[in-house]
Amino acid sequence: MDADIDFVHTGPGTLAGRYLRRFWQPIHRVHDLAPGRALPVRVMGEDFTLYRGEAGPNPSPLPGGEGTNPHLLAFRCAHRGTQLSTGWVEGDDIRCFYHGWKYGPNGQCMDQPAEPEPFCARIQIRSYPVEEYIGLVFAYLGEGTPPSLPRYPDFETERDPRVQAAWPCNYFVRLESIRDEWRIGPVDQGFAGMADIRQIEAEETDSGLLQRGIRSHDDVTVGYVHMPNVHQFTVCGSPPDQSGNGSWESLLWIVPVDDEHFTTFNVTRAARGDESSASYQERRAARAGNIARRKPAEELGEEILAGRLRLADVTDRTMNLNVVQDYVAIVGQSRVADRAGENLGAQDASVALLRSIWERELRALAHDEPLKQWERRVAVRAGKTAAASPEKGSEGC
């Protein structure tokens, strides 16, 4: 690894931050942003004001859209710097609560009620492109004209994504935990067993990286990283309790909150073509109920990391065992992992490849050289496949 290439820090002006800001990022759940509400959001160490206009006549043509437009502006009012999200929404505009300056969706100041000679025309705060899609609010935080928002047609029937609370760890630790079969196997026997896996393979694709966990010629588990920070994978086993038939397929965006915290945005769909959607929705609803009832995986993970609980004590599947394992394995690597102390082996092929891809792209960005133009494959499917060909994708679990 090139020590000069830093993919850990993502604040404004950093190399990795500049790279990630060239791609649309999810920043909120559509359903959690009510009409007329303003909220503070923090992404890659930057704070913003997210708000939705009051009920309006603009039904969104986008899957998952709510019908009134969300807007994203700078965090602070341009007058004396009060946090703008503490103000209130008027129509499609937002007014600062302190002295009442009002801003439009493009950040242009429109009213300065206490000024005898208003100078609104000279005042504009930054605004950012926002789109709603598959139940998520996406924002483009980079410079210039944004690229078109990547589409995932297989997931467009899904409107109920899950957003994970921020975990105290750098995002890249989670990003390089790509359907980590070797870790899951020995603890959670409901997933692929470690002893069964003969080989982990990884290769670069048009959209990022493909990982294969090979047990036999006709038993290959496939997972993807779509550059820069999206996982696509299939979990075998049935929501809610992973004890029955069925499986689900996930898109997972891993987004830095700051350099020591990340959150994930997870959109799932039924992975089997022969699975009735009614059955799938039933199991999803039951799974959501279980999640609401049980102790948060983050709390259990902290208990284990502090030595007050053992992983082996977490045996009840309704406790979301795999998420607890994720928490312990990922947060246990410290807030910003020390990669200089690592010793990678053959099982880490996809980790090494992902780092090398990131390193290459960041080096190109640093030297103003052309970047690889990643393509989103419309019909990519993750999961088990009957052949080790990335083109065939998944036939289900």
Ligand code: FES
């Ligand atoms: S600080 Fe916002 S109007 Fe004064």
